Amino acid sequence: MDLVQLQRQLVEYRTSLYHEGFLDAQFTQLQELQDENNPDFVVEVVSLFFEDSERLLNELTTALEQQSVDFKRVDAHVHQLKGSSSSIGAQRVQKVCIAFRNYCEEKNVEGCLKCLQQVKHEYSLVKTKLESMFQLEQQILSAGGSIPM
Amino acid sequence: MVSGNSASSSSLSMKSDEDIVNNNNNLRVLVVDDSPMIRKLHDMYLKKFGLKVQVAENGKQAVDLFHFGASFDLILMDKEMPIMDGEEATKELRTMGVTSMIVGVTSLDSPNEKQAFMEAGLDYFFTKPLTTDNISFILQELNKKNNKN
Secondary structure (H helix, E strand, C coil): CCHHHHHHHHHHHHHHHHHCCCCCCCHHHHHCCCCEECCHHHHHHHHHHHHHHHHHHHHHHHHHHHCCCHHHHHHHHHHHHHHHHHHHHHHCCCCCCHHCCCHHHCCCCHHHHHHHHHHHHHHHHHHHHHHHHHHHHHHHCCCCCCCCC | CCCCCCCCCCCCCCCCCHHHHHHHHHCCCEECCCCCCHHHHHHHHHHCCEEEEEEEEEEEHHHHHHHHCCCCCEECCCCCCCCCCHHHHHHHHHHCCCCCCEEECCCCHHHHHHHHHCCCCEEEEEEEECHHHHHHHHHHHHHHHHHHH
């Protein structure tokens, strides 16, 4: 695939991510912060988000497996995940977290388990999509091109 | 150094970018947050405005910095952190006589919790994630405050 095609593919892909609600304006803000002095800023922040989220999802799984669920603890983790997903613009993950917190408040284990599954699913989707997008960007850069805004 | 005009814009891409950076060159900011991702994000936002940024991982680290004689013009304080949370750290700093501007940044949605945090001694409060508009506003207020003294 030639450079122009790659660039077009990237723009289309990125647009679709916004369109389908995977990313929101906060992600755009991240991209705007990146510059020549910090060319890997977005990738670095997103990697931190992945690390953070995976840790939180593991903690949530453990917390919800307990005989007697500590809802305060579960809520604290979801709250953190909500915060970090909204900070990078991972809108769909954030939305599930909102519903998740409601179930925590109601001390509803079933509801929480359902949300956990949902949030894991949304997280893995956005992770895959962001990784694909970064891969495309890398291909463009390797071909000597620049990333279209 | 008074600059009334440059701080009033919320866009980073204006002609007076240089003015903004120059005016903010001697302002020191402490970012207190237990999430490496948020620390990195806020650090970047603030650097773009020409500020000198230091980070702390929790409230106790922040308080310790002041105990050891550090001073900052602005503190961005997260609420939920291990060891010592933002509310406690804010109370502690005010008790110590710290007059720096303290801005609470958190993803709290309960109005009672927000109130309690404000009452601990915050100057302002914003929900996560911070936007460039929020930072413009904070810096405007900070410059006003410094010009009064």
